[in-house]
Amino acid sequence: MLRGNLTLPVERRAAVETIPKEFQLASDFPKIGYATWRNQVEAELKGAPFDKRMVTHTYEGINLQPLYTEDIFPTATDPAGLPGYLPFIRGTEALANSETGWDIRQEHAHPDPEVANAQILEDLNAGVTSIEVRLDGAGMQGLDADDRRAADLTGRDGVSLSSVDDIERLARGVKLDVAGLHLNAGASFLPASSLYVVAAKRAGIPVSALLGSFNADPLRVLARDGNLPMPLETALQQMADLAAWTAQNAPHMTAIEVASTPYHDAGASAVADIAFAVATGLDYLRVLTNAGLDLETSARQITFSMGLGCRFYLAIAKIRAARKLWADVIEGCGGGADAQKLRLHVSTGRRVLTTRNQLLNILRNTVACYAGAVAGADAITMLAFDVPTGLPSESSRHNARNTQHILAEECHLAKIVDPTSGSWFIECYTNEVAKRAWGVFQQVEAQGGMIKALTSGWVAEQIQPTEAARERDIAVRRVAVIGVSEHPTLDEDRPEQEKPNYSELAMSAAQRLSNWRRQHGRSAALDGLTGIASGSGRLTAAAVAAAEAGATLGQIAEKLMPSGAQPTVLTPLAVHPYDAAFEDLRDAAEVFESTHGHRPRVFLAGVGTIAEQNARKNYATNFFEAGGFEVVSRDTQANIDQAAAAFAASGAKVAVICSTDKQYATVVQQLAPKLKAAGARTVILAGNPGQSEATYRAAGVDRFIYVRCDVLNTLWSLLHEEETQS
Numbered sequence: 001m002l003r004g005n006l007t008l009p010v011e012r013r014a015a016v017e018t019i020p021k022e023f024q025l026a027s028d029f030p031k032i033g034y035a036t037w038r039n040q041v042e043a044e045l046k047g048a049p050f051d052k053r054m055v056t057h058t059y060e061g062i063n064l065q066p067l068y069t070e071d072i073f074p075t076a077t078d079p080a081g082l083p084g085y086l087p088f089i090r091g092t093e094a095l096a097n098s099e100t101g102w103d104i105r106q107e108h109a110h111p112d113p114e115v116a117n118a119q120i121l122e123d124l125n126a127g128v129t130s131i132e133v134r135l136d137g138a139g140m141q142g143l144d145a146d147d148r149r150a151a152d153l154t155g156r157d158g159v160s161l162s163s164v165d166d167i168e169r170l171a172r173g174v175k176l177d178v179a180g181l182h183l184n185a186g187a188s189f190l191p192a193s194s195l196y197v198v199a200a201k202r203a204g205i206p207v208s209a210l211l212g213s214f215n216a217d218p219l220r221v222l223a224r225d226g227n228l229p230m231p232l233e234t235a236l237q238q239m240a241d242l243a244a245w246t247a248q249n250a251p252h253m254t255a256i257e258v259a260s261t262p263y264h265d266a267g268a269s270a271v272a273d274i275a276f277a278v279a280t281g282l283d284y285l286r287v288l289t290n291a292g293l294d295l296e297t298s299a300r301q302i303t304f305s306m307g308l309g310c311r312f313y314l315a316i317a318k319i320r321a322a323r324k325l326w327a328d329v330i331e332g333c334g335g336g337a338d339a340q341k342l343r344l345h346v347s348t349g350r351r352v353l354t355t356r357n358q359l360l361n362i363l364r365n366t367v368a369c370y371a372g373a374v375a376g377a378d379a380i381t382m383l384a385f386d387v388p389t390g391l392p393s394e395s396s397r398h399n400a401r402n403t404q405h406i407l408a409e410e411c412h413l414a415k416i417v418d419p420t421s422g423s424w425f426i427e428c429y430t431n432e433v434a435k436r437a438w439g440v441f442q443q444v445e446a447q448g449g450m451i452k453a454l455t456s457g458w459v460a461e462q463i464q465p466t467e468a469a470r471e472r473d474i475a476v477r478r479v480a481v482i483g484v485s486e487h488p489t490l491d492e493d494r495p496e497q498e499k500p501n502y503s504e505l506a507m508s509a510a511q512r513l514s515n516w517r518r519q520h521g522r523s524a525a526l527d528g529l530t531g532i533a534s535g536s537g538r539l540t541a542a543a544v545a546a547a548e549a550g551a552t553l554g555q556i557a558e559k560l561m562p563s564g565a566q567p568t569v570l571t572p573l574a575v576h577p578y579d580a581a582f583e584d585l586r587d588a589a590e591v592f593e594s595t596h597g598h599r600p601r602v603f604l605a606g607v608g609t610i611a612e613q614n615a616r617k618n619y620a621t622n623f624f625e626a627g628g629f630e631v632v633s634r635d636t637q638a639n640i641d642q643a644a645a646a647f648a649a650s651g652a653k654v655a656v657i658c659s660t661d662k663q664y665a666t667v668v669q670q671l672a673p674k675l676k677a678a679g680a681r682t683v684i685l686a687g688n689p690g691q692s693e694a695t696y697r698a699a700g701v702d703r704f705i706y707v708r709c710d711v712l713n714t715l716w717s718l719l720h721e722e723e724t725q726s
Contacts, residue, residue: 034069041066058314059466060271062432068424073431075422080320080430083376083417086331088323089430090418091376092341097414102372103379104404105182105345109134110391111155111505113170119397121173128401130212132182132381133170134158140186140221141229142557145509155505158184161192162509163516163552167199176200180212180253182345187228189216190238191556194543197250201548207249213303215257216242219280219454223262226572229557231565232451237534238560239284240291243301245537247293254343256284256302263459264307265351266573267467270318271433275440276459277304278325279450285333286449291535299330299339307349308368313429315371316420319344321434325441346372347381353388354579356586357483357492361385366403373413374420380404388577390497455570467576474578475712477626484579484586485711488625490599513552520550529559581712582626588719589628592726599630600722602684603652605643605675607659607667610635616658616686623686623705624656627715640671648678653725654718655680657701661687664696672700681725682718 042050056064065072081087084094106128110116120131137153138145144162145154154160161167171181185192193214200210218235222228228235243255260268260277268276281302288298304322308315327340348368353361365382372380382400384392392400407413420426440462447453473479480486525546532539543556551559577583593599602624606613621631632650647655655675659667664687672683688706689696696704705714 034067034071037067059269059470060314060433060436061269062429062436064425064429068428070424073424073428075424075427080421080427086337086340087327088341089320090421092323092343094417096376096417097373097378098417101408101414102377103129103345104401104408105130105132105379105381106397106401107132107134107347107381107383109136109158111136111158111160111500111502112508113159113161113166116159117170117172117174120170123397123401124174124179126398126401127405128179130179130182130379131174132184133161134184135186135188135192136160138162139188139192139553140225141227142188142191142554142561144513144552144554145506146513147554151506154509155500155502160505160509161195162513162554164195164198164202164547164550165512165516166509167195168202171199171203175205176203177205177209177211180210182213183215185215186221186225187218187230187235188553188557189214190242190540190543190560191547191553193242193255194540194547194556195553197544198547208251210250211252213254213257214242214246215259215303216255217257217259219283219450220257220259220262222568222570223266223454223459223573226570228568230561230567232455232568234560234562234565235568236284236287237291238539240288240293241534241537241539243288243298244291244293244535245540247297247301248537254301254303257305257345258284258302259305261305261307261347261349262573263463264309264349265575266460266463267351267470267576268463269466270314271436272440272462272466273306274318274322274325274433274437275444276450277306277322278329278437279441279444279453281326282329282333282445283450295330295333295335296339299335303343303345305345305347307351308346308371309349309352310364310367312367312371312374313426314433315368316375316426317429317433319346319372319375319377320420320426320430321437324430324434325437328438329441344377345379345381346377348383350383350388350575351577353383353385353577354481354484355388355577355583356494356579357489358386358388358494360483361388362399362403365400366407369404369407370413373407376418386495386497389494391500393495393497395495455568457571460571460573463573470578471576471581474581475710476708477711478708479578481579481582485582485626487622488586490625490628490630516550516552523549523551525549526551526555526559529556585626585712585715585719586628588716592719592723593628596726599628600654600719601630601632601650601652602654602656602718603647603650604631604633604658604686605647605655605671606633606638607640607643607657607671608663609637612660612663613638613658616660619707620656620658620686620705623711624715626711627719629715629718640667640674643671644674644678647675647680653679653681653722654684655682656684656686656705658686664692668692668696668701669699672696676700682721 054066080089083090083096106123108116108120136158137156138150139161143150145160183192216239246253246255258277258281260273263276264273285298323342326342330340348365352364362385369380369382384396384400386393386396444450444453447458453459477485529542532542546556604617604620624631632652634646675683682702683700684703685701686705689704
């Protein structure tokens with residue numbers, strides 16, 4: 001420990017006093033213009049095209065440049081504005097999430113409401129701030145658990161909720177005026193909302209203090225499920241009625257959610273995603289204002305929900321652009337600044353989560369959450385990393401919420417308002433996304449609006465080319481799916497997930513419902529639902545009254561259905577996970593293994609030194625394991641005869657020659673015939689043959705694998721050959 005007064009010698013003090021207090025580093029370096037920089041880069045490229053080597057082309061049609069400067073996107077005039085001010089690119093509130101953090105929302109879908117309740121309480125006690133509840137297949141379709149039509153739907157993919165009692169079991173101990181429930185009830189948004197309101201009342205919470213959202217979104221149901229069990233017009237009228245009732249009675253809740261997740265998960269680009277969301281919001285505004293609500297009230301009843309992928313710069317630009325477009329639309333409708341504020345909930349897009357190597361989904365979740373936080377989303381849901389294969393495990397639920405806590409509290413992502421502002425790249429990216437999304441939005445309007453665009457099939461037609469292009473890129477591994485198409489793990493030890501006994505759950509739900517019916521009987525309040533005109537809130541009030549009298553979700557849904565009404569049906573938008581094609585291939589390889597007792601095999605016939613073999617062997621190993629193939633190899637120096645002998649002893653029927661291009665020039669024509677003589681059904685060369693292809697084929701090489709070849713098609717072909725000739 002130092003003690004006493006510390007003083008510097010006189011000569012040291014003089015030196016310190018001469019150090020300037022301000023540094024002007026820019027003056028020490030010459031100013032380099034963009035043209036000078038580009039000339040130097042092109043010289044380094046040695047004739048390779050600049051646009052091909054240095055520019056990234058996105059599915060949105062945007063060309064991302066390698067360098068952005070003030071010349072490309074001038075920020076001196078502050079075109080993005082200020083946080084909390086129009087056009088809300090930088091956020092709808094001046095301090096954004098810096099005071100309280102964003103809303104950490106957790107999704108719950110355990111079929112048993114009591115088990116779901118225990119998980120909800122655990123999450124809330126661990127810092128989750130709101131809960132999203134997804135109803136099961138029966139509830140989504142407006143069916144009670146004991147309805148014979150619900151036999152295969154009860155408990156599937158969500159919580160089984162048929163009565164106020166079920167909601168009470170689900171929400172027991174939850175302070176709904178502190179952390180409300182956000183319902184995902186599909187077509188049953190009005191019956192489910194009425195049950196929720198009554199359950200809250202019975203818990204002593206006045207409707208005026210209730211938090212959460214009812215999330216009526218008929219177009220989401222149609223796009224996702226392809227089936228709305230009522231005419232679309234009826235669902236829209238009920239949505240308007242719920243919005244009117246909510247505006248009058250529940251000031252801290254919203255009635256409508258515009259979820260673009262079906263389009264995102266089906267493969268839509270970020271540009272289309274935004275355009276479809278904003279167009280849906282505009283159509284909903286038309287429905288609400290036609291029902292008698294004013295524009296300002298209507299806009300405040302709508303929240304938005306979007307899925308985010310792993311391209312976090314794009315996700316940031318997407319969020320910022322969405323806020324701008326919604327503000328522009330409301331301004332065009334004559335709405336004021338408050339109505340122009342877009343309230344946004346984001347979640348991990350299901351299309352980026354993989355079935356295999358699920359622990360890597362933790363990283364995908366983190367990236368999506370990071371983008372949502374940096375861009376100022378109001379609420380964020382991280383899907384549990386194992387949701388692609390069933391109910392989340394305890395550890396995956398913990399991870400989902402704790403990752404958000406780490407990003408918020410340890411990484412301080414909520415402390416800085418719009419940290420990307422002023423970045424020439426992000427500002428330009430935001431502008432490009434917004435401009436192109438506006439163009440697609442105008443195309444939707446030209447179709448007559450989002451309702452007509454979706455029901456006519458036009459929306460699906462717009463998504464298909466983007467999805468097809470992405471599928472091609474995944475097939476050739478231009479787009480990598482880590483852990484699946486790249487760097488796969490064949491011996492993955494996947495933790496066990498709960499496998500519910502749906503028969504027992506359905507019986508238990510039916511028994512609860514039977515007890516409830518005996519206690520409440522049928523009331524006149526239920527019959528009072530018939531003939532009430534929707535749009536003013538009276539229909540919702542009547543549904544709440546029926547729920548208070550003991551009516552069930554299915555009973556209310558049935559009464560809300562006009563006599564003789566027919567369902568609305570269209571082809572749903574299929575979810576296209578990035579890993580799907582390779583997962584199908586891996587599944588087929590496992591079927592082969594169960595039939596033949598071993599995986600399909602390939603042998604890597606390396607020639608030359610280990611160093612000469614390694615690059616191509618590593619590439620080939622990664623290539624074939626992506627298809628579930630067992631890769632057999634000897635890590636030793638080998639000549640032609642040794643390589644052929646090792647293959648003969650391997651038991652494989654597919655041989656892959658691995659070495660350098662220099663070795664190939666003399667080795668291939670000798671080794672390929674020897675491999676065929678040793679029993680090779682297929683001889684493959686690891687590397688692009690270029691002008692030597694004809695020569696190598698004449699020697700006996702059947703296939704070539706190299707960067708950007710069709711990996712998926714090659715692996716399927718080899719697997720079929722293995723199956724038919726084994």
